[in-house]
Amino acid sequence: MIVLGIETSTAQVACALGGAEGVMAAFESGPGVPLPGRNRATPRHAELLAPAIEFICQQARVDLKDVGVVAVDLGPGMFTGVRVGVATGKALAQALRIPMVGLGSLDLLAFPVRYADRTVAAVLDARRDEVYFALYRPVPAGVQRVGETRVCSPDELYAELLAHGEDVLAVGDGAVRYRETLRRLDGVEIDVVHPFPSAASLVTLAHARAVREEFVQPWEINPVYLRPAVGERAAS
Amino acid sequence: MSERLAPPPGDPILGIETSCDETAAAVVAGGTHVLSSVVSSQVDLHARHGGVVPEIASRAHTELLLPVVAEATIEAGIEDSEITAVAATIGPGLAGALLVGVASAKALALAWDVPFIGINHLEAHLYAAFLEEPDLEPPLAVLLVSGGHTMLVAFEGHGQYRVLGGTIDDAAGEAFDKVARHLGLGYPGGPVIDRLAMNGDREAIDFPRPMRNEGYDFSFSGLKTSVINHTRKHPDSSPEDIAASFQEAVVDVLVHKARKAARDIGASGLCLAGGVAANSSLRERVLDACIEDGLRAFVPSRSMCTDNAAMVASTAYYRLKSDGPTPLDAPARPNLGL
Numbered sequence: 073m074i075v076l077g078i079e080t081s082t083a084q085v086a087c088a089l090g091g092a093e094g095v096m097a098a099f100e101s102g103p104g105v106p107l108p109g110r111n112r113a114t115p116r117h118a119e120l121l122a123p124a125i126e127f128i129c130q131q132a133r134v135d136l137k138d139v140g141v142v143a144v145d146l147g148p149g150m151f152t153g154v155r156v157g158v159a160t161g162k163a164l165a166q167a168l169r170i171p172m173v174g175l176g177s178l179d180l181l182a183f184p185v186r187y188a189d190r191t192v193a194a195v196l197d198a199r200r201d202e203v204y205f206a207l208y209r210p211v212p213a214g215v216q217r218v219g220e221t222r223v224c225s226p227d228e229l230y231a232e233l234l235a236h237g238e239d240v241l242a243v244g245d246g247a248v249r250y251r252e253t254l255r256r257l258d259g260v261e262i263d264v265v266h267p268f269p270s271a272a273s274l275v276t277l278a279h280a281r282a283v284r285e286e287f288v289q290p291w292e293i294n295p296v297y298l299r300p301a302v303g304e305r306a307a308s
Numbered sequence: 309m310s311e312r313l314a315p316p317p318g319d320p321i322l323g324i325e326t327s328c329d330e331t332a333a334a335v336v337a338g339g340t341h342v343l344s345s346v347v348s349s350q351v352d353l354h355a356r357h358g359g360v361v362p363e364i365a366s367r368a369h370t371e372l373l374l375p376v377v378a379e380a381t382i383e384a385g386i387e388d389s390e391i392t393a394v395a396a397t398i399g400p401g402l403a404g405a406l407l408v409g410v411a412s413a414k415a416l417a418l419a420w421d422v423p424f425i426g427i428n429h430l431e432a433h434l435y436a437a438f439l440e441e442p443d444l445e446p447p448l449a450v451l452l453v454s455g456g457h458t459m460l461v462a463f464e465g466h467g468q469y470r471v472l473g474g475t476i477d478d479a480a481g482e483a484f485d486k487v488a489r490h491l492g493l494g495y496p497g498g499p500v501i502d503r504l505a506m507n508g509d510r511e512a513i514d515f516p517r518p519m520r521n522e523g524y525d526f527s528f529s530g531l532k533t534s535v536i537n538h539t540r541k542h543p544d545s546s547p548e549d550i551a552a553s554f555q556e557a558v559v560d561v562l563v564h565k566a567r568k569a570a571r572d573i574g575a576s577g578l579c580l581a582g583g584v585a586a587n588s589s590l591r592e593r594v595l596d597a598c599i600e601d602g603l604r605a606f607v608p609s610r611s612m613c614t615d616n617a618a619m620v621a622s623t624a625y626y627r628l629k630s631d632g633p634t635p636l637d638a639p640a641r642p643n644l645g646l
């Protein structure tokens with residue numbers, strides 16, 4: 073079964089095709105270069121994603137009609153990024169009449185460091201001086217979340233990790249951004265190699281679920297925001 | 309629409325509209341045959357906030373759009389494989405809301421292997437009149453009035469427009485919303501004021517007609533202020549009279565300028581578009597003015613005035629012919645002009 077994975081919950085745009093044999097083709101944009109006068113790159117999810125999907129299909133010589141499952145990152149993350157990915161995935165699945173698998177951004181972030189010998193803190197930059205984070209325990213062949221996925225300030229994250237009391241590997245662009253705060257703790261290591269959830273992890277995890285027939289229909293898929301809509305500024 | 313006896317005319321195009329607070333999809337064949345037009349309004353979600361909250365709109369579009377698309381194709385009585393192109397509004401509008409429609413439309417086009425067409429929402433409003441009156445002959449003066457825009461446009465042919473004037477402050481629909489909020493009438497303001505005005509005296513209060521005799525631009529912010537001042541000074545004047553007199557002032561300025569525009573450009577007709585074109589007094593006055601001036605009046609049905617996707621699919625038919633498909637890397641353009 074061929075899985076198409078769509079990963080747009082951060083400033084990067086990524087997608088991949090894969091199956092039982094692993095990843096067949098993948099596209100990954102960098103987080104982009106800021107426009108003049110801006111200190112942050114303007115993400116271009118809606119511009120890059122559809123051509124990128126077309127591109128990986130050509131590279132892997134896969135017709136979209138041969139895809140069996142569409143997997144998407146549900147967030148939390150950048151609202152518009154997540155929405156572009158979820159809207160694209162839902163539309164593809166509805167048009168191709170195939171089911172979907174939705175996974176959380178922090179689950180995907182923690183997966184590549186599953187061989188760590190300690191607790192993993194997956195931390196994504198949520199902007200406005202906050203982070204999305206969750207703790208994971210490495211288990212055979214993966215990671216298992218411990219507790220809730222939350223949005224909080226870096227100081228609250230610091231307090232949480234302090235209370236946790238064990239050695240931690242912190243991963244994600246939020247961990248990198250607030251590394252000075254986190255390094256005040258003993259036993260905290262920062263992973264700088266995997267700052268964003270990867271489309272390859274998404275395809276790998278989604279394929280395992282699809283094999284167990286743990287999928288959902290496109291109309292059942294919706295983004296996870298963790299923040300209320302009211303009081304939010306327009307499009308992040 | 310769903311009970312067709314003959315097969316549909318060729319080239320059915322799926323249109324998608326998510327620029328503000330209506331989630332809409334429609335199938336239009338041959339540019340003018342509306343096979344289906346589904347609109348899911350989010351107005352109740354925004355009403356308690358007194359206006360459209362962009363993030364609420366974006367979230368709702370994400371949930372509502374695909375069911376609306378499915379409904380539109382089912383109602384059109386066609387198979388997905390019969391759709392020849394997918395169009396979506398790319399701007400102007402709320403950035404996050406536009407992106408949901410654009411991303412979904414691109415994905416549908418990719419999956420069905422048909423062209424994607426990005427459509428200008430303002431142009432689509434102009435084409436709404438074509439849907440009901442396909443023999444419409446340019447040049448025309450078009451008055452486009454809604455919660456987001458107020459424009460006078462010279463329509464000189466397919467794809468050829470000249471913007472004659474616009475608002476320098478509030479859009480006409482915005483003025484209705486703000487006055488309704490001030491009078492405690494709730495949101496959206498247009499329909500409530502329209503209803504209330506029916507039982508009021510439109511000559512009761514002589515509200516100002518800002519910029520009535522100056523060029524083609526509009527200004528509604530001062531009018532809103534004088535309504536507020538009036539209610540402060542006369543707390544017991546009847547809301548019906550205020551609504552009727554305020555509406556009269558807005559309609560008077562709009563119709564006066566639209567007639568002048570039609571005369572100046574030598575138009576054969578005057579055309580109404582946009583959500584405020586659903587206002588009963590504006591419709592009546594435009595019809596009267598056209599009879600007096602010997603112009604053809606194009607007053608689309610109310611459902612074609614407010615945001616819908618049939619107008620998007622219709623415009624796409626002509627745009628595909630003139631410009632070809634839109635590349636899949638085209639951005640949404642929240643500040644797009646005409």
Ligand SMILES: [Zn+2]
Nearest residue numbers: 429433454615
């Ligand atoms: Zn509109």
